[in-house]
Amino acid sequence: MSVSPAEVAVVPDTAMPHARLVGVTRVFSRRGKGEDIHALGPIDLDLKRGEFFSVVGPSGCGKSTLLDVLAGLATPTSGTAEFEGRPIAGVPAGVGAVFQEDASFPWLSVTDNVAFGLRRAGVDPAEIARRVDYAIGFMGLRGFADAYPAQLSGGMRQRVCIARTLVMQPRLILLDEPFGALDAQTRLLMGDELLRMWRETGATVLLITHALDEAAMLADRVGVMSARPGVFIDIVATGWDAERDSRIVSHPRFGDLTGHLWERLRVESLKHLREG
Amino acid sequence: MTREGWIRLLVIAAAVAALELACRLGWVPVTVVIPPSAMAASLVDILASGKHWADIVISLRSVAIAAVLSIGLGFLVGAVIHAWPLVRGAVEPLLASYYAVPTFMFYPVFIILFGVGPAAIVAIAVLLAIVSMISATLVGLDRIPLVLRKTARMMHMGPASRALLIGLPAALPHLFTGVKLAVAYAFIGVIASEFILSGAGMGYAIAYAYNNFDNREMYGLMLLIILVVTVVNTGLDAVDRRLQARLRR
Ligand SMILES: Nc1ncnc2c1ncn2[C@@H]1O[C@H](COP(=O)(O)OP(=O)(O)OP(=O)(O)O)[C@@H](O)[C@H]1O
Ligand SMILES: [Mg+2]
Numbered sequence: 001m002s003v004s005p006a007e008v009a010v011v012p013d014t015a016m017p018h019a020r021l022v023g024v025t026r027v028f029s030r031r032g033k034g035e036d037i038h039a040l041g042p043i044d045l046d047l048k049r050g051e052f053f054s055v056v057g058p059s060g061c062g063k064s065t066l067l068d069v070l071a072g073l074a075t076p077t078s079g080t081a082e083f084e085g086r087p088i089a090g091v092p093a094g095v096g097a098v099f100q101e102d103a104s105f106p107w108l109s110v111t112d113n114v115a116f117g118l119r120r121a122g123v124d125p126a127e128i129a130r131r132v133d134y135a136i137g138f139m140g141l142r143g144f145a146d147a148y149p150a151q152l153s154g155g156m157r158q159r160v161c162i163a164r165t166l167v168m169q170p171r172l173i174l175l176d177e178p179f180g181a182l183d184a185q186t187r188l189l190m191g192d193e194l195l196r197m198w199r200e201t202g203a204t205v206l207l208i209t210h211a212l213d214e215a216a217m218l219a220d221r222v223g224v225m226s227a228r229p230g231v232f233i234d235i236v237a238t239g240w241d242a243e244r245d246s247r248i249v250s251h252p253r254f255g256d257l258t259g260h261l262w263e264r265l266r267v268e269s270l271k272h273l274r275e276g
Numbered sequence: 277m278t279r280e281g282w283i284r285l286l287v288i289a290a291a292v293a294a295l296e297l298a299c300r301l302g303w304v305p306v307t308v309v310i311p312p313s314a315m316a317a318s319l320v321d322i323l324a325s326g327k328h329w330a331d332i333v334i335s336l337r338s339v340a341i342a343a344v345l346s347i348g349l350g351f352l353v354g355a356v357i358h359a360w361p362l363v364r365g366a367v368e369p370l371l372a373s374y375y376a377v378p379t380f381m382f383y384p385v386f387i388i389l390f391g392v393g394p395a396a397i398v399a400i401a402v403l404l405a406i407v408s409m410i411s412a413t414l415v416g417l418d419r420i421p422l423v424l425r426k427t428a429r430m431m432h433m434g435p436a437s438r439a440l441l442i443g444l445p446a447a448l449p450h451l452f453t454g455v456k457l458a459v460a461y462a463f464i465g466v467i468a469s470e471f472i473l474s475g476a477g478m479g480y481a482i483a484y485a486y487n488n489f490d491n492r493e494m495y496g497l498m499l500l501i502i503l504v505v506t507v508v509n510t511g512l513d514a515v516d517r518r519l520q521a522r523l524r525r
Contacts, residue, residue, distance in 0.1 A: 068426075071426075071430065073426055073429060073430075091429055091430055091432060093432075095430075096430065097426075097430050099423045099426060099427070100423075101421065101422075101423040102423070103421070103423045103424060103426070103427045105424070105442070105445070105446075106446070106522045106523060107445040107446070107448070107522055116431070117431045120431055120432075120433065120437075121431075148521075148522055149522075150521060150522050150523065161427075165430075
């Protein structure tokens with residue numbers, strides 16, 4: 001049997017960026033009820049296959065809007081967005097997202113929440129059970145498999161959403177402040193779990209966070225955004241090796257990194273404060 | 277049972293005992309109110325003789341039909357209005373002031389349209405009940421978090437499965453508030469209409485007993501209606517509590 005051209009095209013081209021944004025902007029039209037809101041861009045961004053990219057920026061600068069564009073939930077007002085070489089139109093297969101707001105389904109138990117997407121996709125039940133069990137253990141929800149979201153803390157619900165996304169085995173994982181509801185210490189430990197997951201799956205990760213230390217510790221590269229309309233004013237390579245964990249916070253270069261990020265962000269955050 | 281539950285039971289028991297005492301001591305003449313014990317005895321007679329079974333069935337059937345119609349149509353109308361923001365903006369004030377209108381005054385219209393009988397009764401009950409379901413549907417659909425719709429889209433769900441598997445369960449606790457109200461209004465609509473629009477049913481039986489100075493039978497029937505409504509409402513409350521428990525704090 002000969003190999004069809006379609007199958008050949010599936011072989012990942014390592015030189016090609018995994019996701020690419022060129023001149024992407026997003027403007028919210030208010031249809032005559034006041035000025036349009038220029039929320040984002042223009043943004044140019046190449047995400048390398050398998051890299052861990054972090055985004056920091058002042059509140060309201062368009063981070064979530066950027067995630068919506070990559071997830072195929074919002075179309076850019078101008079510019080182009082691609083995933084695995086194809087233009088993003090609708091949600092691409094192989095992209096998973098965890099949103100800033102709690103998106104757990106309150107009418108389903110933790111197990112059913114995590115299994116929801118797999119059941120929709122018609123995955124074999126034994127395989128669903130295996131993957132769900134693994135993800136629940138991985139996210140530290142073992143004792144809560146039968147609990148409902150209303151019985152969980154905000155941080156735990158967010159972990160349910162992460163587990164629900166991971167079981168789909170996405171090649172690009174988009175995370176919007178997933179640890180926002182956690183205290184600083186738990187956040188560092190969850191960061192370790194995230195790094196472990198990233199190494200295990202080889203997925204490309206884009207993590208939005210407002211915690212500079214989190215960005216500096218987790219990411220291969222950190223993109224710093226300006227105040228709205230958000231553009232990348234700096235992209236910093238951290239230079240950590242893949243086997244890193246939260247202990248690098250005591251590395252001398254870690255302080256330099258967060259210091260540098262704050263330097264770039266301070267001015268932008270002040271703008272946000274002044275303009276409201 | 278909770279402490280509140282016990283106190284509640286105590287309050288009811290005290291009120292019943294006070295009424296019993298007042299009647300027995302002759303403070304309240306039996307031509308006005310009969311003692312609760314006599315009401316209960318009358319109720320037992322009514323049920324044992326079976327002479328009102330047909331009335332009970334007719335009333336409950338009308339209530340069930342009116343409730344199902346109000347809930348189904350109310351949900352549909354609510355969903356359509358919700359999908360149409362311009363229309364919604366126009367009609368929402370009307371819905372809000374709807375219950376200021378004494379719906380029962382329209383009873384002659386319904387007699388002309390449906391004649392005297394169950395159809396006119398169900399129509400009045402639906403008219404009374406449907407708006408509470410429409411309002412609850414609007415609230416329920418408003419309360420579906422946007423992020424759940426995004427999540428469904430990430431799972432490549434189409435509009436139909438999104439509505440059915442995400443929208444409906446997310447809105448259900450709020451929709452159920454409408455269901456409870458619709459059932460309550462259906463009872464009010466049916467029993468009250470039977471006084472004037474019917475030759476059968478529990479409402480008619482009460483009016484008939486009243487016109488024949490049969491206080492014992494009248495109070496027995498009233499007690500029966502109170503018991504039926506309490507049972508139905510307790511059942512709906514149990515479902516409601518389960519649904520509300522799932523809502524986030
Ligand atoms: N649907 C919308 N319609 C109008 N304006 C919007 C809409 N969504 C977002 N915006 C505006 O676009 C800007 C960027 O919003 P976005 O949510 O992307 O910011 P963010 O960086 O994620 O903020 P935060 O740090 O608070 O999460 C904000 O000014 C916001 O008010
Ligand atoms: Mg955001």
